[in-house]
Amino acid sequence: MKISTLKKLFVGRPIATAQARHERLSKTNALAVFASDALSSVAYATEEILIILVLAGSVALAYAIPIGAAICILIALVASSYRQTIRAYPQGGGAYVVTKDNLGTLPSLVAGGALLVDYVLTVAVSVAAGIAALTSAFPVLYDYRVLLGVVCIAIIATANLRGIRESGALFALPTYLFIASFLGMLGYGYLRWLFGWEVAPAPARTGAATHAVTTFFLLRAFSQGCTALTGVEAVSDGVPAFKPPEARNARIVLAWLGLILITLFMGITFLAHHYHLTPVAEETVVSQLARQIFGGGLIYYEVQAVTMLILILAANTSFADFPRLSYFLARDGFIPRQFGTRGDRLVFSNGILILGGTAALLIVLFGGRTHALIPLYALGVFISFTLSQSSMVRRWLVRREEGWWWRWWLNAVGAATTGIVMVVIGVTKFTDGAWIVMLLIPLLIVAFLVVHRHYADVARQLSLEDYAGPPPIEHTVLVLVGDLHKGVAAALRYAQALSPSVKAVYVELDPDRTRKLEEKWGRWGLGIPLVVLTSPYRSLLAPFLDYVNHLLALGEHHMVTIVIPEFVPARWWQHLLHNQTALLIKGALLFRKGVVVVDVPFHLKD
C-alpha cells in the first residue's frame, strides 16, 4: 500500500464529483487569470529581437524600434480579431473547436497538433525564462539552471495533480504586482531620461558584425519578437468563466490586455535601446534594464521576483489548457481514451503528466536556454492563430449575421497577416529549430488519424447491431497437476464448482512418479478423472498444448478453461524457489482464442 500512501502525500485525498464548483470571474480577476501567459512574454521578447540584431553589430540594435512597432500593430490586430471570436463563441472558442466547427476535421487536427506543441513549449520557454530571471539576480545558480527548471516543472505539475483552481485570488496578486512593478520601472526610467537625472551609458563594445542587415535578417529578428503575441488567444478560450454578460466582459478584458501588453513591450524595447543594452547569456535584458534603472537594490530584486512569478503562472496556464485540449481530442477519438478521464482529484492526470514530462525533457535537451527554444515556439502559435482566424472568415461568410461584412473584413486581415507571419517564421527560423515543429505536427496528425481509425474499427467490431447474441458454449475445465497435495486438492474443488465435466491433466516425466500420483489420486482425487500425457522430450508444455489444441478442434464454440493450482509464498523471494509453471502456461496461452487460464492461489503461511 506504499504507492497509494505516496500518492496521497503528493496528490492529496480524492475529491468527489459533486464537489466540482464553478467560480465566475469578475473583469479584474479575469484579467489576472488570462493575462499571465501573454504579459509574461515581455520578459524575453525584446531580448530575442536584440539577440538577432546584435549579430550585425551594435549599430543594428536601433532596428529594434521599428520591429517592435510592427509587432505592436500585430498585437492590436490579433486582439481585435479575437474579439470577434469571443462574440461568435461565447461558450469558448479554442482554435481546435473553432476550426473543427468551420473548416472540418483535417484543419482542426492541424490546429490541435500545433496547440499541443505550443502548450508544451509554453511550459518549457516560460520556465526557462523564469529561471533566467532568477539566475540573473543570483548568478551563482546559473550552472544549475537545467536542474532548477526541471524541479520547477515538477512542482507546478504536482500542484496541478492536486487540482489547484484557476482562481482570481491566486492570480490577482502576482499579475497586478507584475503590471505595477513594470509600469513603475518603465515610468521611473522615462522620468530619469526626460529630466536628465542620469546620462545613458556609452554603447557597449559588441563582437564584430557577422551579418549584413538584409531584409531576411530583419525578418528573422521580427520572427523572434513575435513570441510577444503568445497567449493573446487565452481570453477567447475561457469566455464561460466570466461573470455575465460573459462575451461583453471578455471583450473588454481582451482590449485591456492588448493595451497593457503593447505598453510594456514597447516601453521595454525603447528603454533597452536608450541604455544600449545588449543580450548576454548570463543576465537577461530585463534584469540589465532593472539594474540600470534602480541600481541593483531591493526594488531590483522585487522586479526579478515578480518576473519569475508571472512566468511560472504562464507555465501553469498550459497545465489547464493541455489536459483540456487532450480531453477534446480523446473524446473525438484522436488520442488514447485515457486522456479523456478525470483522476481522483477531478483533474486530467494523464495530460498533466505527459505535459510536465515532455516540457522537462525539452528543458534538459535544450540546456535550459530560452533562446534555443524560441524558434520552435512562435511557429505553433501562429499556425493556430491563422487557422482560428480563417475559421472565423468562413463562419461570417456562411452565416452572414448582422454586421458580418466588417467583422469578416477584420478577421480576414487578421488571418492574412498571421498567415504571412507564420510563413515568415517558418522560413527564417527553419534551420534554427522550426523544422522540428514542421516535422512534428504532420507526425502528430498521422498518429491522430491512426488512433481514430482503430477506435472506429473496434466500435464496428463490437457493435450489437444485427447481433444474434453470443453463441452457446461447450465448456471443458482442465486442472493441470504436477502432484497431489492440499493446494491441488483446493484447485480440484474449485474446478468442480465451475463445471460438472472436469478433467485433471498430468504430464508424465518419470513413470515412477506417475504411479505414486495415481495411488494418491484414488483417495484424494475427488473422483475427477486423471489424464496422463507422456512427454518423450521432458517438456511440460508441448504435450499439454497438443491436448488443448485437440480439445479446441472438437467444435467451433468449444472453450477450454485451464485451472492451474499456484502456491502463493508469504515472502517475495520465495517465488524464486518454485517452478514458475503457471507463468509459463499463461505465457504460452496468453490471448489464445477459446482458452481461459485461471490461477487458483493456495496461500502458504510464513
Add this chain to the structure above:
Amino acid sequence: MKISTLKKLFVGRPIATAQARHERLSKTNALAVFASDALSSVAYATEEILIILVLAGSVALAYAIPIGAAICILIALVASSYRQTIRAYPQGGGAYVVTKDNLGTLPSLVAGGALLVDYVLTVAVSVAAGIAALTSAFPVLYDYRVLLGVVCIAIIATANLRGIRESGALFALPTYLFIASFLGMLGYGYLRWLFGWEVAPAPARTGAATHAVTTFFLLRAFSQGCTALTGVEAVSDGVPAFKPPEARNARIVLAWLGLILITLFMGITFLAHHYHLTPVAEETVVSQLARQIFGGGLIYYEVQAVTMLILILAANTSFADFPRLSYFLARDGFIPRQFGTRGDRLVFSNGILILGGTAALLIVLFGGRTHALIPLYALGVFISFTLSQSSMVRRWLVRREEGWWWRWWLNAVGAATTGIVMVVIGVTKFTDGAWIVMLLIPLLIVAFLVVHRHYADVARQLSLEDYAGPPPIEHTVLVLVGDLHKGVAAALRYAQALSPSVKAVYVELDPDRTRKLEEKWGRWGLGIPLVVLTSPYRSLLAPFLDYVNHLLALGEHHMVTIVIPEFVPARWWQHLLHNQTALLIKGALLFRKGVVVVDVPFHLKD
C-alpha cells in the same frame, strides 16, 4: 515463435529421455577425460610461484625448486588418499556426497559451497589461462583478453547446452597431444642442457627486491603453487564411468595421473629456473619456456595451441560437474528446485547458465588476469580436499573393514596435510582475495539452510496426512462490465457456463451512461442481474473492491470468481489505446485469498 527458433539454432532439437546412452570408458580414454582439469594447471602453477618469489629479487627464484618439490609430495599424498576414496565409493565419491555420508549435513554444505565456488573458478581461471596462452603467441590480442575470455565461455556453455558427451573420442586427442607435446618439450630441453647444446641466458634484471625471504613469504609462494593440485579429485567423482572392474581401473588411472602431473610440473619448474625465466604480464612462463627451447617456430605455436586447448577442456569439465552437484543440492532441497530438472537436451540447463554467467562475470571483474583469480581458487579446492579426506578417516574408524588401519592412517595424513595447507592458503592469501571465498562460503551455507527450511515448511503445509479433503465451496461469479457490446456479451455467456449464480457489476461514473447501459441490458444482458455501484470519487476500483470484500465476508468458504472481458487488439501498440482495467483489477486482487480473476479475451480483427 522467434525465441524457440533461436533456441533450436543454438541448443538444437530436443533429445528424448530414452536416447540417454551410457558409455563406459577404457583406462586410456578415462585418463583423457579426467586428466584435463589436473594437468592443465601446470600451464600456470609454476608461474604463480615465480610471481611471488620475484618480489624478493631474482636470487629468490631458486626457492621454486624446494617449493615445487613440496607440492609434488603433496600431489602424491592427495592422489594416494583419493585412491582410498575410490575403493570405498565405487558409485562415485564427490566431496559433497562423501561428507554428507560420514560427517553429516552441515559439513557437507561446507563442501558443497566450496565446490560450487571451485567450479566457477575452474572455468574462470582455466579460460583466463587459455586466453593467456593465445595472447602470448599473438600479443596483438592481449588488449582483447576479457572479450576473448567471455566469448570462449559463451561457446563452451552453448556446446554444453547442446549436450556434448564426455566421450573419450573428444578428449583423447587434445589430452594425449598435450602430454606428448609437453613431455617432448621438456625432454628436448633437458637434452640440450645435458649435452650443453646451448648456454642458459644470464639472469634477467628484475625490479628491486621489495620483500624479504621470510617463512611467511615462502608459504605465500607455496600457496600459489598449490593450484597445481586442482582437479586431482576428478577421477574419484567419476568411478561409475569406468569399464569394470571400475574401482580398480580408476585407481590405476589416478596413479598414472599423479605421476604425469608430478613429471610435468617439476619438469617445467626446473627448466624455468635453469633459463632464469621471470613472469611478465604479456607472456606466460610456459610460452617463454617453449620459445627458449624451440626458438619460436611452428612447434612453439603447437605447444601454445595444445596448452590453450587443454585449458578449455578443463573449463569444460566444470560444465559437467557444477550442474551435477547442483542437481544433488536441489534434490536435497538446498538450492532452488529448478536446478534439479533436465532441459530439452537432457542437460541441466539452469546450472550451465548460472555457471557460465558467473564465470564470465569473474573474467570481467578481474580483467581476465589469471594471477588475480588464483588466490580465490586454491582455498575452495583445499576445503573440499580436507572435508573429503576427513570423511574417509571417520568412515574407516566406524566401519573397521579389512585393512582399515593403514587406509585410515593414509587418509588421516592426507586430511591433516590438506587441512594445514588450507589454513596456510587462507592466512597467506587472505588479503589477496581469499577473504572473498571465506565470506562467500558461509553466505552460501546460510542460503542453503534458508531454502531448505522453506521447502520443508511448504511440504508440511501441503501434506495430505490427516487431511479431511478440501471444504465445500460457495461460489459467486461476478462479471465486471463498463459497457455492453459483443465482447461483454461473450464474457457473460462464458460466466453463465461457470455458475448458475452470475451477477454483472457496473461501477457508475456518470448516471447518463448508466441509463443507456440499463436500456441495452434489457435486450442483450442474457437475463443476468446487473448490480450498479456508485462511485463518488470516480474510482472504478474502490467501490468494486468493497463489494467483493462484502461477498467474501459472507462465509469462510466463499470464493468469488471475477470475470473481466478484455479486448485483445490485433497489434501490440493498440494495447496502449485501451484502458488497462483488467490489469488494474488483477494487480489489486493478485494473490487475494478467496478471489480468482479470470480474463475472457475477445479477439479484435486487424
